[in-house]
Amino acid sequence: MVEVNDTLSGPVLIIGAGVAGMTAAIELADSDIKTILVExxxxxxxxxxxxxKAFPTDDCFYCFEGSRFRPGIRKCFYRSAMLDNPNIDLRTNTRVDEITGNPGNFKVKLTTGPMYVDPKRCIMCGLCLKRSGAFSLISPQCQPQAVFYDPSLAEESVKEIEKECPTKAINLNAQSTEEQVEVSDIILATGYTEMRPVNMDEYGYGKYPNVITxxxxxxxxxxxxxxxGALIRPSDGAPVKRVMMVQxxxxxxxNYNxxxxxxxxxxxxxxxNIIVNERNGIKTTVVYMDIRTYDRHERYYREARESGVRFVRGRVHLVRPNPDGSLDIIVYDSLLDRYLSYNIDLFVLxxxxxxxxxxxxxxxxxxxNTSSGFVAPLDLANDSVVAGDHVYVCxxxxxxxxxPESVTQARAVVSKILQGRQ
Ligand SMILES: Cc1cc2nc3c(=O)[nH]c(=O)nc-3n(C[C@H](O)[C@H](O)[C@H](O)COP(=O)(O)OP(=O)(O)OC[C@H]3O[C@@H](n4cnc5c(N)ncnc54)[C@H](O)[C@@H]3O)c2cc1C
Ligand code: SF4
Ligand code: SF4
Known part of the structure; x- marks a missing residue:
């Protein structure tokens, strides 16, 4: 538990434990500043x-280099020392309910959802995972490493599983808890969500299973x-032979953004590129308005053209499902000024x-301040990570x-906070 020393040098609240929030937490911890990291x-x-895999290095994301290279733990971000760092008070399954007080001395109400499985006790024996669909593993590399319990999927057998868990890590009666913390600064690292276009009828997302994001x-x-890792049709598990992406x-x-x-x-x-180079013989077509590969990423475009990815400038006009599970797609080609017809297995939006x-x-x-719903800095030209008095964004x-941008911004926030405490 982090204690408040005095106001302006109190702990920093970081909202969001993605790459940006984790980087800020680790770098502040390295400078001996305590943080409460809420996810x-x-x-x-x-x-x-x-x-x-991650551009620009094509590294596997599980081992993406985050804050800095730490000998002994490879360059792995997710298994970093964050969980055991005495300067980082990590609260998963937690939300910010209320913020009151003043800049430099915020009072923040946090609610932590029921912790049905205690990550400190769970030894990942797999017993509950085998016995009930209510228990699942978010990712084999996730941190804290523990299983996740969804009460809406519970059957009678979960009570038995609770008793049989070898380390008594499961508590099906767990309740939410509330707490008020005092912090001097707040960092917003709440990231983005990928749009699920269920209202865009023209693409059939949510209607046809072989249309995905x-x-x-x-x-x-x-x-x-x-x-x-196999590319299969969600509708019937058949191997995918033809993919179309639309930008x-x-x-x-x-009408949207x-x-x-x-x-x-x-x-x-x-x-x-992964599909054509690593999944033998799958034909891939990209339908685009403009291809916008900024600075060093232009190599992905060149590589795609050289590897045989087909590009069509235009818009998707119609998506029609076939009884055999494939999709017919009619594309308006704006360069040729004509409609083209494709038969594909997987349509990626x-x-x-x-x-x-x-x-x-x-x-x-x-x-x-906001811009298109995202947090806008107070002064984009000079202080692009300052969003308010003692409030930062990355x-x-x-x-x-x-x-890489998110990491750089998180470091800029850390440097701003350090300057403010000198
Ligand atoms: C399909 C796809 C492929 C991509 N590939 C690459 C790539 O190859 N290379 C690359 O550099 N980038 C890639 N990106 C971009 C990459 O995902 C982002 O750069 C990165 O995730 C940004 O990190 P972040 O921490 O800012 O945000 P996020 O990853 O979105 O993390 C934000 C965190 O905050 C949490 N959060 C949000 N709101 C709250 C709240 N109110 N309270 C508590 N917690 C909250 C969220 O649950 C989340 O854990 C890709 C993106 C997509 C969609
Ligand atoms: S049975 Fe208990 S220890 Fe085993 S994976 Fe499930 S919660 Fe963890
Ligand atoms: S031009 Fe490219 S980067 Fe921009 S919105 Fe379209 S698909 Fe995304």
Whole structure:
């Protein structure tokens, strides 16, 4: 438990334990500053935990270099020393309910959801996972490493499992707890959510199982994912032979988001390259308005063209399911000014990256400026990570951002806080 020393040098509250929030926590801890790191999910890592290989280095995301190289633990971010660091008070399954007080001395009410499985006791024996679908493992690499229990999936047998757990890690009667903490600074590292385009009828997402998003594709490509890295049709498990991706779904669109989501061209090309180079013989077509691969990422575009990925400039006009599970897709080719017809197995949507709805409440409570729903810095030109008095922002909470950018911004926040304490 972190104690408050005095106001302006009290602990720092970090909201969100993705790459940005974790970097800020580790770097502040290295400077002997205590932090309370609040994560609403059961595990840390944020969206990066779902991504498999990472541009720009094509490293596996599980071992992505985060804050710094730490000898003895490879360069692994998720198994870093964060969990045992005395300067980091990590609260998973926790939400910020209320923020009162003044800048430099905020009073924050936190609610932690029921901890049905105690991660400190669970030894990952696998007994509960084998016996009931109510217990699951979020990811083999997740931290804290423990299973997750979903009461809505519970059957009668869970009571037996609770008794049989060898370390008594399960408590089915666990309750939520509330606590008020006092902090001097707040860092918003709440990241993004990938848009699920259930309202965009033209793409058939949520209606046809073989229409998925890029994050869902990343899970499928991951050897630790449900399909063990095999590209299969969700409808019937048949091997995928033809993939089509479509760009700018819900971005650059006046009916949804006007902004460009910035990184979706690069991650679509990353996925297209993995498919054509590592999954033998699968044909891949990308339908685009513009390909926007900024600075060093242009190599992904060049590589995709050289590897035989096909590109069509235009828009998807129609998606029609066939009885054999495949999809017919009609694309308007704006360069040739004609309609083209494709028969494919998997249709992947590069959807917009958006702020999450609940972040709006946080932004309102703290009186922050926003831009397209993301947190806007007070002075973009000079202090791009300062969002208010003793309030900072980093990573995709400011808008779509790649990991290296998120890490750099987190470090900039740390340096601002250190300057303020000198
Ligand atoms: C398909 C896809 C592929 C990608 N591939 C790459 C790649 O190859 N290379 C690369 O550099 N980048 C890639 N990215 C981008 C990468 O995901 C982001 O750069 C990175 O996740 C940003 O980290 P973050 O910590 O800012 O946000 P996030 O990863 O979104 O983490 C935010 C965390 O905050 C938590 N949170 C949110 N709100 C609250 C709240 N109110 N209270 C408590 N917790 C909260 C969330 O649960 C989450 O854990 C990809 C993105 C997508 C969609
Ligand atoms: S039975 Fe207990 S120790 Fe084994 S995986 Fe489940 S919670 Fe962990
Ligand atoms: S990065 Fe590419 S796919 Fe994403 S919105 Fe911008 S142009 Fe469209």
């Amino acid at each position: 609403k999910k059961q595990t840390i890592g944020g969206n990066a935990l779902e991504l498999y 890029q994050l869902e594709l990343a899970r499928m490509l991951d050897p630790n994912g449900e399909s063990a 700018c779904v819900g971005s650059r669109d006046e 006007l902004y460009c989501s910035k990184i979706c061209c690069v991650f679509a090309l990353k996925h297209a 590069s959807t917009a990256l958006e702020p999450s709805e609940e972040d709006e409440t946080l932004q309102r409570t703290l009186g922050l 990573g995709a909470a400011m808008g779509p951002a790649e990991v």
